[in-house]
Amino acid sequence: MTWTREKRYKKYQDWGAQELLELQTKAANSKTITHYHIHPISGLINDPNGFSYYNGEYHLFCQAYPFGPVHGLKSWIHFTSPDLVHWQYRGQAINPDTDKDNAGAYSGSGFVHNGNLLLMYTGNHRDPDWTRIPYQLIDEMDQKGHFHKWDEDLIPQPDHVTEHFRDPQLFEHEGQYFVLVGAQDKKTKTGQIDVFASNDLHNWHEDGYLHFTDKDMGYMIECPNLVFVDQKPVLIFCPQGIDKSVVHYDNIYPNMYIIGDQVDLSKAEFKTNQSSPLNLDEGFDVYATQAFNAPDGNAYAVSWVGLPDLSYPSDNEGWANMYSQVKRLEIKHNKLYQHPVKAIESLRYDKQEITSGMQTGNQYEVKLIIKKGQKGQLHLNANQDLTNGLILDFDTGTDAKLIIDRGQSNPLVNSDYGTRRTIPLNKTEDLDLDIFVDHSLCEIFVNDGEHVATLRFFANEGDQTIGFTAGTQVNGILWKMKSIL
Amino acid sequence: MTWTREKRYKKYQDWGAQELLELQTKAANSKTITHYHIHPISGLINDPNGFSYYNGEYHLFCQAYPFGPVHGLKSWIHFTSPDLVHWQYRGQAINPDTDKDNAGAYSGSGFVHNGNLLLMYTGNHRDPDWTRIPYQLIDEMDQKGHFHKWDEDLIPQPDHVTEHFRDPQLFEHEGQYFVLVGAQDKKTKTGQIDVFASNDLHNWHEDGYLHFTDKDMGYMIECPNLVFVDQKPVLIFCPQGIDKSVVHYDNIYPNMYIIGDQVDLSKAEFKTNQSSPLNLDEGFDVYATQAFNAPDGNAYAVSWVGLPDLSYPSDNEGWANMYSQVKRLEIKHNKLYQHPVKAIESLRYDKQEITSGMQTGNQYEVKLIIKKGQKGQLHLNANQDLTNGLILDFDTGTDAKLIIDRGQSNPLVNSDYGTRRTIPLNKTEDLDLDIFVDHSLCEIFVNDGEHVATLRFFANEGDQTIGFTAGTQVNGILWKMKSIL
Known part of the structure; x- marks a missing residue:
C-alpha cells in the first residue's frame, strides 16, 4: 500500500469502520507490541502530549494517527492512570475537525486552570496549495471529559519565524502565564525557543527567544519543555540539525537537556553553567520527551520511543511506536538522573x-x-x-x-x-x-x-x-x- | 436514534471509522463500565463463546455488535488470558462475511483439534425475505491467530426442528465427536437439545434429543453446555418459556443446570436423580453461561451478565453488557458450587x-x-x-x-x-x-x-x-x- 499524501490526510470520517477494526485486530495480535508500555490501539503514535495530573488522576495524551503506521492526519488520544504505571485507554481526545487544525492537531501540553484541563496545541493548518499556517490553540477538557475548543489563535505566528512554529508548553511561573514554542528563525534559519507571556491566557506578548546557550542549535527546535527538578530549571528539547561538534549524538535527531541555575522568562533568560546541552537518553530511539511538575513534588518524564523520519520492522503489523515508562527526574552531581517510578514494582x-x-x-x-x-x-x-x-x-x-x-x-x-x-x-x-x-x-x-x-x-x-x-x-x-x- | 432492522444489519464495511472511534471513546469514558470484568470495546456483547485453553493460554470469545448497544449483526471478538483474570483484547475473530452467516456469526464453542482451535458456531443466514436458515459452521484458528472458515454446513437443520437451531457445543467424549445443538421441535414447539455424533468431524448423524428430564422445558433451549465436574456430567442450559411451576425463577429467562450420574450420548441419554433443573445463579442478570473442562483438571464457567430482550441504564453510554468473572465449578452435596479462581487475588x-x-x-x-x-x-x-x-x-x-x-x-x-x-x-x-x-x-x-x-x-x-x-x-x-x- 502506498501512503500518498492524499491518503494520509484523508478525513477520519472518510475511513471505513471495517478497515479500522482490522487494523486494531492486527495490532492487538502483534507479537512485538508492548504490554506494559503505552502503545497505539492501531496506527501510529509519536510525541507525548498534555502530560498532567488533573481531577485525581494522571493524564497522558499521544500524537496519534489511527489508520496506519505512518505520519498522517494527527489527533490526540488519551490515557489515564492512578499511579503512572497502570494506564487506561480513554479514546480520542483532540480531533482535527476545525479549519485551524485541518491538517492535524499537533503537539502541546496540559495545564490545569479553573477546574478544567487546558490542552494547548498547534493546529497544523494547510491551505489548498498545501502552505502551512501554524495556530496555537486550546482545547479545554472538563471533569466529565467533555472537550471545548477555544476559538482564538492565541499566539499568531510572528513575522520573524518560519512556518516551523509549534509544540506550545503552557505553564504558570511566578504569577504569570508563559508559553514556550519551538521555532525556526526566518532570517538565520536557526532553531529557537520562543517565549510568550500573558496575564489572562488570552492576550499574549512575546518575550523573545530563550537564551540558554551561545551555541548553534541547528535548524529547528521541537518540543521545548521547561521543568523544575530539585528546584533547578531544566530545559528538555529536540534540536534538529545540531552539529555533532557541539554535542555528540548518534541518532537521526537527538533529545537533549540543559540544567539551569535560574530562569527569568520575562527576559527570556535561562542562566546555566553548562557549556552545552547533554543527551537525555543514551540509547537509539528516544525523542520528544515531555516532563511536568506533579502535585506530589516530583518531576515526571515520558518519552516517545521512535524517531522522526524513520520506520521500524514492526510497522507492517498495523501499529508504530510506543512510549517509555514514566521516569522520575532527579538532579545529582549536576546531572539529570532518571528513575523508574515506585509503582512499576507492582507489575x-x-x-x-x-x-x-x-x-x-x-x-x-x-x-x-x-x-x-x-x-x-x-x-x-x-x-x-x-x-x-x-x-x-x-x-x-x-x-x-x-x-x-x-x-x-x-x-x-x-x-x-x-x-x-x-x-x-x-x-x-x-x-x-x-x-x-x-x-x-x-x-x-x-x-x-x-x-x-x-x-x-x-x-x-x-x-x-x-x-x-x-x-x-x-x-x-x-x-x-x-x-x- | 432508532435502531431499525436495516440499521442493525448494515454491513460492517458500510459503517464509518469516525462513528466507531466516537463510540469506543464514549465507552472508554463510561463511569459505569467494568474494569476487571470483560466488557465490550464498543457496542454490545452477549453470550460467551469458544471458551477454551489453546496454545498456552485461555481463550474467550464474545458475541459482539460493535456499532451500538443493541443486538445487531453479530461477530465474535476475542480475548486471551494467562490466568483467567488478566484478559487482553485481541480484536475481531469471526466476522459475518460469508453468505452462510450473512445475518450474524452466532454462538458456539471452541475445540482443540490437530494443533488448531476449531470454533464451531451458528451461521445465522437470512434470505432476502428475512427467512432464517441456521447453518452449523466451523472457523478454524491456527497458532498464528489466522482464521480459516470451512465450507461445509456441518449439520443441516433437521426436518423435525424449526429455524431455532443454534449454539453448537463441539467436544470429544469416549473416542467420538459430539455436538449439542439448542433446538425447537417443529411439531410440539418445545425446547430440546439435539445430539449429533461423528467420527471425522465432517459426517454427522443425529442421535436424537437428549433425554435429561421428563418435564417441559418451554419453547426453546439456548446454549446447551455439557461439562464434567468432579467426574459427573453437568448440563448447563437456558430454557425459554419454562413454566415457573417446574422451577421457580424471577428473571425473564433463566440459566439452569442439572447434575447427572452418567451420560450416554450415543443413546442421547443423560441419567440423573435430580427431578428438575436448578437455577445456576440466584441474582438478576446471568444468562448463557459457558463452561469447559480445562487441561488443569478444573471446569471453568463464565456468564453473560445481561439478558435477552432487556436493556440497561448504561446502554446510552455506547456499550452494553459485560461478563462475570470466571468461576471454578465443584460438586458438593449434590449441588453445583461456583468459586472465584485463585488468580483473582492478584488484583x-x-x-x-x-x-x-x-x-x-x-x-x-x-x-x-x-x-x-x-x-x-x-x-x-x-x-x-x-x-x-x-x-x-x-x-x-x-x-x-x-x-x-x-x-x-x-x-x-x-x-x-x-x-x-x-x-x-x-x-x-x-x-x-x-x-x-x-x-x-x-x-x-x-x-x-x-x-x-x-x-x-x-x-x-x-x-x-x-x-x-x-x-x-x-x-x-x-x-x-x-x-x-
Whole structure:
C-alpha cells in the first residue's frame, strides 16, 4: 500500500469502520507490541502530549494517527492512570475537525486552570496549495471529559519565524502565564525557543527567544519543555540539525537537556553553567520527551520511543511506536538522573535469581550488579548458543564502559545510524543495571538512573535466553512483568 | 436514534471509522463500565463463546455488535488470558462475511483439534425475505491467530426442528465427536437439545434429543453446555418459556443446570436423580453461561451478565453488557458450587478491615462473616444515611435467608422482573459472603460458592459507603481491585 499524501490526510470520517477494526485486530495480535508500555490501539503514535495530573488522576495524551503506521492526519488520544504505571485507554481526545487544525492537531501540553484541563496545541493548518499556517490553540477538557475548543489563535505566528512554529508548553511561573514554542528563525534559519507571556491566557506578548546557550542549535527546535527538578530549571528539547561538534549524538535527531541555575522568562533568560546541552537518553530511539511538575513534588518524564523520519520492522503489523515508562527526574552531581517510578514494582511477579542460560520470556525486568574489574558480555533474548540477541558489552575496569549492541539481533533497526551505543562508566566500580524488556522495547537504567538507554530490538520470538560470559561475577534478580495494556 | 432492522444489519464495511472511534471513546469514558470484568470495546456483547485453553493460554470469545448497544449483526471478538483474570483484547475473530452467516456469526464453542482451535458456531443466514436458515459452521484458528472458515454446513437443520437451531457445543467424549445443538421441535414447539455424533468431524448423524428430564422445558433451549465436574456430567442450559411451576425463577429467562450420574450420548441419554433443573445463579442478570473442562483438571464457567430482550441504564453510554468473572465449578452435596479462581487475588490491593460507614470506592472485593442468629442489613455503595444503595437483607437465625434488594439504587434495572431476590440459607449458621463490585456490576458468592448472585446496579458515583445495621456482629476485609481492562 502506498501512503500518498492524499491518503494520509484523508478525513477520519472518510475511513471505513471495517478497515479500522482490522487494523486494531492486527495490532492487538502483534507479537512485538508492548504490554506494559503505552502503545497505539492501531496506527501510529509519536510525541507525548498534555502530560498532567488533573481531577485525581494522571493524564497522558499521544500524537496519534489511527489508520496506519505512518505520519498522517494527527489527533490526540488519551490515557489515564492512578499511579503512572497502570494506564487506561480513554479514546480520542483532540480531533482535527476545525479549519485551524485541518491538517492535524499537533503537539502541546496540559495545564490545569479553573477546574478544567487546558490542552494547548498547534493546529497544523494547510491551505489548498498545501502552505502551512501554524495556530496555537486550546482545547479545554472538563471533569466529565467533555472537550471545548477555544476559538482564538492565541499566539499568531510572528513575522520573524518560519512556518516551523509549534509544540506550545503552557505553564504558570511566578504569577504569570508563559508559553514556550519551538521555532525556526526566518532570517538565520536557526532553531529557537520562543517565549510568550500573558496575564489572562488570552492576550499574549512575546518575550523573545530563550537564551540558554551561545551555541548553534541547528535548524529547528521541537518540543521545548521547561521543568523544575530539585528546584533547578531544566530545559528538555529536540534540536534538529545540531552539529555533532557541539554535542555528540548518534541518532537521526537527538533529545537533549540543559540544567539551569535560574530562569527569568520575562527576559527570556535561562542562566546555566553548562557549556552545552547533554543527551537525555543514551540509547537509539528516544525523542520528544515531555516532563511536568506533579502535585506530589516530583518531576515526571515520558518519552516517545521512535524517531522522526524513520520506520521500524514492526510497522507492517498495523501499529508504530510506543512510549517509555514514566521516569522520575532527579538532579545529582549536576546531572539529570532518571528513575523508574515506585509503582512499576507492582507489575513484578515470579521473582527468580538469574543464572546464565535461564529463560526470561520477553516481558520482564532484570536487576543486576556486575562486579568491578571485569570484562564480558550480557546477552538478552538470545538463542541458546548466544549468537543472536541483544548484547551489553561491559568493562568495569579502568577502561570502564558499557556498549549496547543491537547488531546481532534481527531484523536490524535503522542500522544507518549505527548498531552500537557506548556509555562511559566510572573506573573500577560495580555496574548496577536495571533492565526492562517488553517484547520489542528495552530500557536500561545504568547506575541508579545516571544513564538511561532506550531502544527497540527484534529477537526471534523463541529467543529468550539470558547469558553471561563464562566466569562473570554477577548477582541478579529476574521478575516477569504483568501486562497493563 | 432508532435502531431499525436495516440499521442493525448494515454491513460492517458500510459503517464509518469516525462513528466507531466516537463510540469506543464514549465507552472508554463510561463511569459505569467494568474494569476487571470483560466488557465490550464498543457496542454490545452477549453470550460467551469458544471458551477454551489453546496454545498456552485461555481463550474467550464474545458475541459482539460493535456499532451500538443493541443486538445487531453479530461477530465474535476475542480475548486471551494467562490466568483467567488478566484478559487482553485481541480484536475481531469471526466476522459475518460469508453468505452462510450473512445475518450474524452466532454462538458456539471452541475445540482443540490437530494443533488448531476449531470454533464451531451458528451461521445465522437470512434470505432476502428475512427467512432464517441456521447453518452449523466451523472457523478454524491456527497458532498464528489466522482464521480459516470451512465450507461445509456441518449439520443441516433437521426436518423435525424449526429455524431455532443454534449454539453448537463441539467436544470429544469416549473416542467420538459430539455436538449439542439448542433446538425447537417443529411439531410440539418445545425446547430440546439435539445430539449429533461423528467420527471425522465432517459426517454427522443425529442421535436424537437428549433425554435429561421428563418435564417441559418451554419453547426453546439456548446454549446447551455439557461439562464434567468432579467426574459427573453437568448440563448447563437456558430454557425459554419454562413454566415457573417446574422451577421457580424471577428473571425473564433463566440459566439452569442439572447434575447427572452418567451420560450416554450415543443413546442421547443423560441419567440423573435430580427431578428438575436448578437455577445456576440466584441474582438478576446471568444468562448463557459457558463452561469447559480445562487441561488443569478444573471446569471453568463464565456468564453473560445481561439478558435477552432487556436493556440497561448504561446502554446510552455506547456499550452494553459485560461478563462475570470466571468461576471454578465443584460438586458438593449434590449441588453445583461456583468459586472465584485463585488468580483473582492478584488484583487485590489496599487491604482494610471493614467498619460500618467506611468508604469502599466502586471497584473492590469484600469478604465477610455475619455471625449466626442475627437480622439486619448490609448496604453497599450507599449514600451516607444509607437510604440509597444496594441492600443485602440478612437473617442468620431460624428463618435464615439473604434478600438482595436493588430497589433502593437508582436508576432501577428492569424492575418489571422484581427488585428483590431471595436466597434460602441454612438455619443458625454463620453467613459467609465474598462480594465483588466493579462499578455497575456486583457478584455475591454465598457460603463458599454454594450460591452465587450476579447483578447490575446503579449507584450515584459518589455513593461509596458500606454500612451495617447498628450492632451487627461482623468481621470483614475490604480490598480495592486493580483494573485489567
